[in-house]
Amino acid sequence: MTGKSSRFGVSAVVAAASGRWPEIFRSLSIEIPANGAHGACPACGGKDRFRCDKHDDKGRWFCNQCGSHDGLDLVARVNRCSLVDAAKQVESVIGTVAGNVADRQQSAHGTPAATVQKPDDAPPNLAALEKINRMLSAAAKSPGESAYLQTKGLTGYRLPLLADGSLILAMVTLSGEVTGAQTIKPDGTKRLLSGSRKRGAFICTCAAPPNSPEVVIIAEGYATALTASLFDSNAFTVAALDAQNLLPVCKAFREAYPHAKIIIAADNDAGADGAENTGVLWAEKSARSANAWVTLPPTDDKADWDDYRQRAGITAATAAFHAGLYQPETTSTQTRTAPRTDALKPYIDYRSDGLFWIEPKLDRESGEITDKEGWLCDPLAVIGVGDSGEEQYLLIEWTPEGHREPHTEILPKREVGEREGWARLRRKGLAVTNNTALRTILANHLQRAGKREYWRIALSTGWQNGAYLMPDGSVIGEPETPVKFSGRSAAAGAYRVRGTVESWRNSVGALVNGNACMMLGVACSLAAPLLHIAEMDSFGVHLFGDSGRGKSTIAYIANSVWGHPTELLLSWFATEYGLTNEAVAHNDGLLSLDEIGQSTRAKSVASAAYALFNGTGKIQGAKDGGNRETLSWRVLALSTGEKDLETYLSAAGETTHAGQLVRLLNVPILAVERTHGHPDTRSHADALQTATKAHYGALGREWVSYLSTCKPLAVETVLRTVEAWQSRIPTQASDQVRRVASRFALLEAALIMATHLTGWTQEQCQQAIQRCFNDWLFLFGLENREDSAIVRQAIAFLSAYGMSRYAPVKYDPRDLPIRDLAGYRQGRKEAPDSDEIDMRYYTFPHVFEEEIAKGYNRLKAAQTLFESGMLEKPDSPKARGYVKKSPRINGKQHTVYVLMLPDDDDTEGA
Numbered sequence: 001m002t003g004k005s006s007r008f009g010v011s012a013v014v015a016a017a018s019g020r021w022p023e024i025f026r027s028l029s030i031e032i033p034a035n036g037a038h039g040a041c042p043a044c045g046g047k048d049r050f051r052c053d054k055h056d057d058k059g060r061w062f063c064n065q066c067g068s069h070d071g072l073d074l075v076a077r078v079n080r081c082s083l084v085d086a087a088k089q090v091e092s093v094i095g096t097v098a099g100n101v102a103d104r105q106q107s108a109h110g111t112p113a114a115t116v117q118k119p120d121d122a123p124p125n126l127a128a129l130e131k132i133n134r135m136l137s138a139a140a141k142s143p144g145e146s147a148y149l150q151t152k153g154l155t156g157y158r159l160p161l162l163a164d165g166s167l168i169l170a171m172v173t174l175s176g177e178v179t180g181a182q183t184i185k186p187d188g189t190k191r192l193l194s195g196s197r198k199r200g201a202f203i204c205t206c207a208a209p210p211n212s213p214e215v216v217i218i219a220e221g222y223a224t225a226l227t228a229s230l231f232d233s234n235a236f237t238v239a240a241l242d243a244q245n246l247l248p249v250c251k252a253f254r255e256a257y258p259h260a261k262i263i264i265a266a267d268n269d270a271g272a273d274g275a276e277n278t279g280v281l282w283a284e285k286s287a288r289s290a291n292a293w294v295t296l297p298p299t300d301d302k303a304d305w306d307d308y309r310q311r312a313g314i315t316a317a318t319a320a321f322h323a324g325l326y327q328p329e330t331t332s333t334q335t336r337t338a339p340r341t342d343a344l345k346p347y348i349d350y351r352s353d354g355l356f357w358i359e360p361k362l363d364r365e366s367g368e369i370t371d372k373e374g375w376l377c378d379p380l381a382v383i384g385v386g387d388s389g390e391e392q393y394l395l396i397e398w399t400p401e402g403h404r405e406p407h408t409e410i411l412p413k414r415e416v417g418e419r420e421g422w423a424r425l426r427r428k429g430l431a432v433t434n435n436t437a438l439r440t441i442l443a444n445h446l447q448r449a450g451k452r453e454y455w456r457i458a459l460s461t462g463w464q465n466g467a468y469l470m471p472d473g474s475v476i477g478e479p480e481t482p483v484k485f486s487g488r489s490a491a492a493g494a495y496r497v498r499g500t501v502e503s504w505r506n507s508v509g510a511l512v513n514g515n516a517c518m519m520l521g522v523a524c525s526l527a528a529p530l531l532h533i534a535e536m537d538s539f540g541v542h543l544f545g546d547s548g549r550g551k552s553t554i555a556y557i558a559n560s561v562w563g564h565p566t567e568l569l570l571s572w573f574a575t576e577y578g579l580t581n582e583a584v585a586h587n588d589g590l591l592s593l594d595e596i597g598q599s600t601r602a603k604s605v606a607s608a609a610y611a612l613f614n615g616t617g618k619i620q621g622a623k624d625g626g627n628r629e630t631l632s633w634r635v636l637a638l639s640t641g642e643k644d645l646e647t648y649l650s651a652a653g654e655t656t657h658a659g660q661l662v663r664l665l666n667v668p669i670l671a672v673e674r675t676h677g678h679p680d681t682r683s684h685a686d687a688l689q690t691a692t693k694a695h696y697g698a699l700g701r702e703w704v705s706y707l708s709t710c711k712p713l714a715v716e717t718v719l720r721t722v723e724a725w726q727s728r729i730p731t732q733a734s735d736q737v738r739r740v741a742s743r744f745a746l747l748e749a750a751l752i753m754a755t756h757l758t759g760w761t762q763e764q765c766q767q768a769i770q771r772c773f774n775d776w777l778f779l780f781g782l783e784n785r786e787d788s789a790i791v792r793q794a795i796a797f798l799s800a801y802g803m804s805r806y807a808p809v810k811y812d813p814r815d816l817p818i819r820d821l822a823g824y825r826q827g828r829k830e831a832p833d834s835d836e837i838d839m840r841y842y843t844f845p846h847v848f849e850e851e852i853a854k855g856y857n858r859l860k861a862a863q864t865l866f867e868s869g870m871l872e873k874p875d876s877p878k879a880r881g882y883v884k885k886s887p888r889i890n891g892k893q894h895t896v897y898v899l900m901l902p903d904d905d906d907t908e909g910a
Contacts, residue, residue, distance in 0.1 A: 061074055250262060344361075349373075514673060528588060718746055791865065
């Protein structure tokens with residue numbers, strides 16, 4: 001060659017291909033009948049009308065409809081391209097060099113030509129591949145965004161670029177071998193680099209194929225493959241470069257992954273005047289060879305899936321992609337030229353303005369087909385199916401009118417097509433047709449359409465499947481399987497983020513430091529996710545004090561860990577069922593309840609306190625028999641009020657039980673000790689409220705992310721802290737006190753583990769929690785609270801009725817009638833020379849059980865009174881129980897409980 005530029009020589013390629021056409025056809029995936037036999041025409045699809053002259057070196061072929069032409073013409077017809085483009089394809093498989101006319105002419109005029117081999121068998125052009133690899137390596141060092149992809153709306157992909165801005169994409173096989181590269185210029189011009197071997201090779205949209213993908217998507221072009229990867233993020237998606245290469249690529253994937261679902265994202269090469277659809281023909285041919293699926297853009301003109309995404313939007317395109325999946329007929333007697341085998345078959349069309357039911361109608365006189373359209377609903381997509389262990393669900397996604405972000409509704413399958421199901425979807429913003437017949441069509445479609453990806457449906461928030469579900473439905477961490485929360489908190493919208501962990505630490509954290517009750521509020525927030533990790537039960541902290549003591553400020557501080565400080569604050573003014581639902585929605589989280597006095601019924605507060613910290617819901621029957629799945633939860637509640645729980649319930653005439661007081665811990669609010677430069681506590685509180693409204697939500701998310709990476713360390717820290725606390729508790733302390741001490745230890749452990757987030761020291765955290773515990777202990781006492789209550793109740797009864805309702809042993813009812821006789825009394829001197837009278841109260845069993853031990857188990861009450869020295873047991877070691885015979889009274893002995901008042905010192909201690 002001289003310095004003149006050469007142009008592509010079609011005649012030279014034809015000459016070089018002489019005598020090689022059977023192998024060239026096989027290399028280009030053009031199937032022809034062997035040995036000159038009759039068969040289907042690869043160009044027009046006609047049956048038994050095509051044969052190839054096996055003795056002609058030019059690839060001469062004959063078709064009853066297409067006529068007779070040479071091999072190059074057949075390549076052009078099959079690929080719907082020009083003769084020049086066809087020649088370039090032929091050149092790529094016979095090893096000639098583009099533009100080197102002299103070499104090709106030499107080969108044509110007598111130089112023996114090597115037998116054409118399939119790319120899998122042909123030795124690679126090592127020099128060309130080495131050059132390609134050097135170009136790929138150099139381009140990979142300076143990746144950037146492709147102007148070609150940006151014009152299509154595909155942004156955020158940093159890919160290897162050449163100096164002129166062209167994309168350069170490696171072509172690989174499943175074995176990982178690089179067989180060449182494709183370049184795509186900014187204007188969309190595509191070219192295979194010289195020496196590239198295309199057959200069976202593809203371009204990946206991700207780094208490497210997984211070990212065993214469940215879904216494989218194969219598209220023709222790279223932009224189409226990128227778009228298809230958006231339709232199913234879990235699929236392994238590749239580009240086969242053109243329609244003819246779909247077949248070998250599809251076969252290779254089926255051989256490598258026999259159990260995978262292979263989907264061909266076909267191009268819709270619809271043409272005018274009934275011309276055959278090349279994209280569909282090759283897609284279906286490839287699908288039949290590998291038991292694969294095909295999906296075609298629902299357009300009337302030529303378009304690929306990337307074109308359709310740009311027209312209809314990602315939501316509608318995703319839905320159409322999955323709704324259009326089908327498997328072609330496996331017999332050779334039918335050729336499919338459209339996505340539907342019957343042009344008159346009704347179908348659902350996904351458009352940018354909604355889903356439409358299309359019924360084609362044939363005009364028998366004119367022969368024209370017209371479509372009758374019926375609007376079904378707003379654009380939507382079925383993105384998966386779910387299972388809660390009790391019920392099956394559909395996950396439906398759409399963007400409600402006036403919103404920017406899509407909404408995902410978890411719809412029970414039992415509600416699909418039912419009145420409550422439509423009401424639920426409409427309530428969440430989906431517009432649905434009022435036509436009953438069309439709604440039935442839509443319901444049937446939803447149950448079979450879209451992606452069938454499996455989701456775990458969680459009935460509660462918190463730690464689920466290895467990740468943490470927030471009450472607003474967001475997920476922190478990587479779950480083992482995709483997970484969605486099916487419920488919703490009344491404060492779900494408040495779980496937002498403003499500011500950063502550092503801004504919270506420098507503002508809220510700095511103002512809180514050194515103030516024990518405020519630090520206790522933060523400890524409650526941080527300890528909530530630790531309940532599950534440490535396997536501890538639910539409990540709460542009730543901060544009480546007069547108005548103006550900073551109760552609301554402390555609640556705002558605690559709430560700012562997770563979201564908006566005021567919007568997260570819920571109220572005690574709720575039903576027991578409502579609080580149970582909130583507990584489920586705040587599982588493994590903080591439940592913030594403001595002002596216990598707002599509840600109009602003290603009894604409802606008492607029952608709610610038990611239900612809230614019991615951790616399980618009521619057993620409820622199911623409509624179809626059996627019982628519904630019982631809800632369970634772990635929560636840490638932070639409550640506020642002007643009165644402590646015991647005083648609040650007593651004022652309303654309700655009995656306070658020890659179980660309530662060890663579940664909801666009464667802690668008096670301490671005065672603010674450090675105002676951090678503010679002149680008084682009021683201005684300090686104002687500064688805190690301002691800070692919490694400017695910095696919230698980030699700390700909790702960072703805390704959960706940290707816990708998810710160090711759960712063993714968290715367990716070890718909690719156990720070590722609990723052990724340290726138990727060693728400091730006095731030996732005479734009751735089990736109730738020790739149980740509460742473990743809960744304060746959990747609060748301390750949370751603060752210690754989070755010092756890198758709050759900026760507080762370990763010593764400051766320990767001092768704050770210890771001081772709050774001391775205040776709780778001062779109110780509760782070291783003894784068993786339930787035992788003390790039983791003793792106090794018995795003393796109160798005997799002190800009130802010991803003389804009025806107990807008759808002397810020597811007693812005549814006629815002389816001294818007594819109403820509601822409780823028993824008999826008998827005094828005796830403690831010693832012969834003492835003036836002290838030891839009084840015995842012989843109490844009838846029904847009075848003991850119904851009045852003295854009211855609210856308690858009679859055996860528990862009797863045992864407690866015996867241990868406190870207020871009850872005598874029977875003298876006989878064989879006697880069982882706590883009753884004995886009284887002295888003879890009017891000739892008769894009664895079965896009684898023998899009670900006595902304790903000494904004054906003992907009374908004071910009780």
